[in-house]
């Protein structure tokens with residue numbers, strides 16, 4: 365029996381600790397599955413449905429939302445705590461975290477309609493996480509997010525103090541890699557379960573803070589963890 369930790373597949377931008385890191389097992393008990401994060405991301409990017417043409421888009425955050433988040437960010441920046449994230453993915457240390465309580469979900473709800481309009485369908489808010497603050501030298505390995513719940517997502521960038529622009533590397537639905545540099549007051553819509561993404565270069569600066577919001581389609585998206593595991597089966601003569 366192959367035991368599979370959820371985090372082996374998906375480091376989740378905006379990981380919602382309330383949903384827990386699940387432990388499951390290979391549904392067949394004998395399959396060999398792909399676990400290399402970069403390969404997993406590529407496989408799921410090609411095998412799961414795409415909901416938009418390109419997979420990501422940068423837009424301006426509504427001013428009222430940016431203002432509220434900026435206030436919370438400034439108020440919390442001197443009293444952060446380590447995020448206790450996954451060292452397999454955040455290989456250069458834990459980002460810091462500001463717990464903004466209900467404001468995270470309030471902002472998720474306020475941004476709900478914008479996400480539905482971008483995705484062209486009705487969505488359910490599944491997570492609102494933050495604020496996460498990256499610090500100097502930190503990186504995030506290539507990955508895709510949890511496919512059951514983190515389908516239509518956004519990085520709402522609030523504020524930063526950096527020596528140079530810090531790109532999110534992201535692959536579009538054609539497999540073309542892009543570098544997206546968000547400015548404070550901008551947000552990135554992206555299909556986080558099917559667009560591989562990373563902070564591939566070490567952050568050069570003092571702080572880089574964002575809120576992460578995640579949705580799933582209300583209809584037509586019923587993938588379970590076992591479904592995802594099945595997609596990652598390695599085909600070989602001994603593993604038909």
Ligand SMILES: [Fe+2]
Nearest residue numbers: 375376377509
């Ligand atoms: Fe992510």
